[in-house]
Amino acid sequence: MRRALTVIPMTLTVLSACCHAQTPLKTADTLLLWHCESEATVDYATGDPRVALTGGSITVGKHGNGLHLAKDQFVTVASKGNVLARQGTVMFWFRPDWSTKDKTSSHSLLSWRWADGRWADATLGDGYCVLSDGWWESGGGADRLYLVFENQLYAHTSRPQEFVVGRWIHVAFTWEFTDHPIASLFINGERSGTANGKPCSEIPRISSAIHLGTDRGADGGGERSAEGTFDSIAILSRALSSNEIREAFRNQEPEWAAIEAEKFQWLRDGLAKPYTPRRTPEGQILESRALLDEGNGWITPEGAQTRIERLKQAGFNVYIPCIWHGRGTTWPSELAPQDAGTAKLLNETPTYDPLHNLIASAHAAGIEVHPWFCVMYRDERWPHMAEFAEEGTPKGAFEAHSLAFRKRIIELMLEVIERYDVDGINLDYIRTKGTSKSATARQSFREQFGLELEEALKQKQANGWGNADVLAWQARAIDEIVETISTRGRALKPSLIVSIDGHPPKPGEMRSPQGRNGVEWVAKGWIDVLYTMDYNKHLSWKKADLLRAAFPSPSALVTIAGNYDRMPDRKVVPRDATLVADLVGFLQRRNHGNGLALYLYSMLDDAQITALRKGPFRQDAIPAWTSSQRR
Numbered sequence: 001m002r003r004a005l006t007v008i009p010m011t012l013t014v015l016s017a018c019c020h021a022q023t024p025l026k027t028a029d030t031l032l033l034w035h036c037e038s039e040a041t042v043d044y045a046t047g048d049p050r051v052a053l054t055g056g057s058i059t060v061g062k063h064g065n066g067l068h069l070a071k072d073q074f075v076t077v078a079s080k081g082n083v084l085a086r087q088g089t090v091m092f093w094f095r096p097d098w099s100t101k102d103k104t105s106s107h108s109l110l111s112w113r114w115a116d117g118r119w120a121d122a123t124l125g126d127g128y129c130v131l132s133d134g135w136w137e138s139g140g141g142a143d144r145l146y147l148v149f150e151n152q153l154y155a156h157t158s159r160p161q162e163f164v165v166g167r168w169i170h171v172a173f174t175w176e177f178t179d180h181p182i183a184s185l186f187i188n189g190e191r192s193g194t195a196n197g198k199p200c201s202e203i204p205r206i207s208s209a210i211h212l213g214t215d216r217g218a219d220g221g222g223e224r225s226a227e228g229t230f231d232s233i234a235i236l237s238r239a240l241s242s243n244e245i246r247e248a249f250r251n252q253e254p255e256w257a258a259i260e261a262e263k264f265q266w267l268r269d270g271l272a273k274p275y276t277p278r279r280t281p282e283g284q285i286l287e288s289r290a291l292l293d294e295g296n297g298w299i300t301p302e303g304a305q306t307r308i309e310r311l312k313q314a315g316f317n318v319y320i321p322c323i324w325h326g327r328g329t330t331w332p333s334e335l336a337p338q339d340a341g342t343a344k345l346l347n348e349t350p351t352y353d354p355l356h357n358l359i360a361s362a363h364a365a366g367i368e369v370h371p372w373f374c375v376m377y378r379d380e381r382w383p384h385m386a387e388f389a390e391e392g393t394p395k396g397a398f399e400a401h402s403l404a405f406r407k408r409i410i411e412l413m414l415e416v417i418e419r420y421d422v423d424g425i426n427l428d429y430i431r432t433k434g435t436s437k438s439a440t441a442r443q444s445f446r447e448q449f450g451l452e453l454e455e456a457l458k459q460k461q462a463n464g465w466g467n468a469d470v471l472a473w474q475a476r477a478i479d480e481i482v483e484t485i486s487t488r489g490r491a492l493k494p495s496l497i498v499s500i501d502g503h504p505p506k507p508g509e510m511r512s513p514q515g516r517n518g519v520e521w522v523a524k525g526w527i528d529v530l531y532t533m534d535y536n537k538h539l540s541w542k543k544a545d546l547l548r549a550a551f552p553s554p555s556a557l558v559t560i561a562g563n564y565d566r567m568p569d570r571k572v573v574p575r576d577a578t579l580v581a582d583l584v585g586f587l588q589r590r591n592h593g594n595g596l597a598l599y600l601y602s603m604l605d606d607a608q609i610t611a612l613r614k615g616p617f618r619q620d621a622i623p624a625w626t627s628s629q630r631r
Contacts, residue, residue, distance in 0.1 A: 004161075013065065021540060023063040023386030024091070024234045032082040032235040036067040040232075047081025060372060061231035061251070062093040064167050068229045072153065076212035077228075077376075079112060079206045081154040082235060086203055087176040091234040093182040094171055096163045101141060106134030107163075108224040109171065111217030113208035116152055126207065127152035128218035131173065131185075133163060133226075143543075147173050147182035147195060148218075150204065155197025157185055160540055161587050170249045174239035175205045178319075182570075184242075188251030188259055191242050210235075247474040261523040265379050266541065275616075277591065278454075278624065286624035287588070288595030289617065290318035292426075292560065295602055296330055296341055299354040300316055305600065308361045315608040316616025319362055320426050320597070322372040323355060325411065326398070327379035331355040331420075337384045352364050368500040368623050370424035370497065371416055373479060375409055376400055392441065394434030400477040401436055401444040401514070410484050417489045417496065425489060428480065431514035432503075445473050465510045478515035486526040497625050499529035501560070504539075506543060507550040523552035528627045529594050535562030537575070539583065541590070550591065555593030564603035577607035588616055593626040 026033050026044050034042035034051070039058055041049040055073030058065050066076065083090075094109060114127040127150050135146045145161035163169070175183040183196035211217035212233075215224040216465045232252065240248070250256040278286040291311055298305040298321050312321055323330045328339030332346060332353060377397045378389050387404040388398045398405050417425060435441075435457065445453040449469045459467045459479060482500070489496050503517045511517055518530040532547070534540050539561065541610040548554045563580045566570050580598075600605075 001607045024232050029236040029238050031237050034233040036061055036231050037065045045082050048078035052076045066229040066231035069213040071227050072225050073214040076209040079210050084237055085206050087173045087239045089240045091172040092233040093168050095168045097118045099165050100163045106224050107224045107226040108131055108132040108215035111211045111215050112206055114216055115207035116203040116204035130218040147185040149195050149198055150181050151199035153181055153200055155181040155183055155195040157193030157195040160193040162559035172245050176239045189246040267586055275589055285621035287621040288623045289316045289317050290320055291316045292320045292599045293601035295324045298358050302363050304358045308365050312365045314612045317623045318368045320370045320372045324373040326374055326377040327382035366422035370426050372423055372426040374429040375427050376592040377432055392437045392438030395435050397433035399440055400432040401441040413485055418492050426499045428501040429498050430517035433503055466513050474515035482521055482526050498527045500527050501531045506546050522556045529558050530556050530559050532561045533560050558594045559587055560597040560599050563598050574603045574605040577611035580608050581611035583614040
């Protein structure tokens with residue numbers, strides 16, 4: 001990185017600056033504090049201070065002593081009075097006896113149970129909170145630290161996390177219930193992810209003790225333990241801010257500066273490698289640099305011109321504007337109603353074609369246009385095409401198992417490919433968005449397999465994956481869309497670049513239960529580019545390397561990096577410009593043929609444009625693609 005670390009002013013009076021490590025101190029917000037100096041009771045508790053040990057012993061800790069747990073050993077602490085359901089913070093230090101190498105096992109650090117049956121699906125029982133290294137390994141859970149704060153309200157987040165034998169890490173998570181649960185996970189003072197759960201009418205009650213070193217507080221039977229040492233465990237009555245968590249870590253870790261610098265060592269190492277792009281005989285760089293735009297500000301002539309000028313100023317040469325977001329067309333079409341903004345504009349200027357204008361403006365500036373379709377997404381505020389979202393269809397989706405819908409969405413995309421001078425087409429939400437229970441879906445499954453869908457959904461494969469017939473049924477519906485667009489679209493435009501957006505599973509992980517199987521589509525030559533969405537500050541480059549090594553065509557895998565940060569209150573803000581430029585530079589040095597992409601246009605501020613143009617995009621480039629049809 002080319003940035004100095006900024007020390008943020010202290011916001012907690014109890015965490016005063018000190019050049020030596022401190023143990024956490026009791027504050028007005030403290031509900032429970034345990035320095036693990038004794039096995040019998042915690043240092044302070046507003047509830048029951050006693051601890052119940054199932055094994056465990058006092059050993060050398062992070063600050064003085066610590067509590068060591070071997071396999072199948074765990075600790076419980078009363079939750080009543082010691083933790084509040086409405087909001088709070090949990091912080092502790094942990095030193096594992098294991099490293100993140102075994103891809104088939106996981107370790108639960110903390111868990112408790114929710115009494116939420118008042119609104120949860122009664123067939124599922126009550127929910128749970130768990131903090132776990134890995135969770136469902138057969139479904140792709142290995143190598144990630146999971147905070148499943150309230151599983152039945154879908155409040156969960158995860159991040160890649162490497163645990164190393166004997167290395168202490170500071171773990172914290174915060175939560176707050178408004179009209180929905182918000183929970184954030186922090187590792188070594190840095191917020192690693194935020195979970196925004198589903199709306200709820202009331203706050204659940206914590207119905208079990210707090211469990212350390214086991215999943216017994218969740219729905220597990222103790223299979224997942226956490227062999228290692230705990231220290232400096234604190235529970236507070238409010239959700240601390242990101243700055244407060246960072247300062248707590250820094251005050252308790254004398255080597256905080258080195259640890260924080262190490263977080264981005266992968267980025268510094270990547271940027272230290274030479275940038276050697278492909279070039280034309282005349283020396284021009286051959287590199288696709290795409291920017292995705294989810295808004296519709298390009299519809300007006302002024303909006304289109306502004307976007308093209310800003311893309312050109314930053315150094316992008318591929319524009320991916322969303323033209324179908326499940327609420328109508330943004331081009332004049334006879335196949336579906338228009339979205340409200342386009343309809344208003346065309347009523348005022350009936351001869352104006354927004355998409356034609358955009359493409360012409362972009363091509364005049366040397367920028368390709370790859371229109372973006374959110375294929376299966378349905379904006380439920382849009383009253384049209386309701387016949388393709390019958391009862392039982394997944395929320396916010398069109399019915400994937402409706403032959404009529406598949407025909408309609410294919411015709412819409414082909415209309416754009418045939419009518420406009422597009423360079424490519426991008427398919428997003430190219431998945432079912434769930435398992436439909438509609439009458440159309442049940443009939444479709446019955447016709448294909450001679451079985452009832454409800455019965456098949458109860459069955460699982462020996463490895464824990466979903467029923468093979470259900471997976472195949474989901475895949476067939478989505479496959480039909482992708483294959484048809486690939487074959488008929490390329491028949492109309494042989495040079496058409498077909499791309500999809502997704503999260504491809506690593507080798508050996510379960511295929512998508514929603515039919516999005518980009519790796520297979522690459523292998524079949526249906527798509528040219530599989531954009532893997534990787535919007536965190538810390539790119540999942542190790543996963544990308546594993547994927548690429550097993551990929552049928554390594555050049556097809558392209559990373560979309562993020563240029564924004566999401567705050568705990570859900571507010572989205574532009575990411576630091578230097579970091580954005582560095583992430584782009586890192587991806588340039590790992591370019592395997594189809595360039596890189598950035599999401600999204602609305603967060604592209606002036607500082608990012610300047611940093612990109614002065615840094616990784618200081619030289620212009622010509623879009624270059626490795627097509628699956630020309631390999």
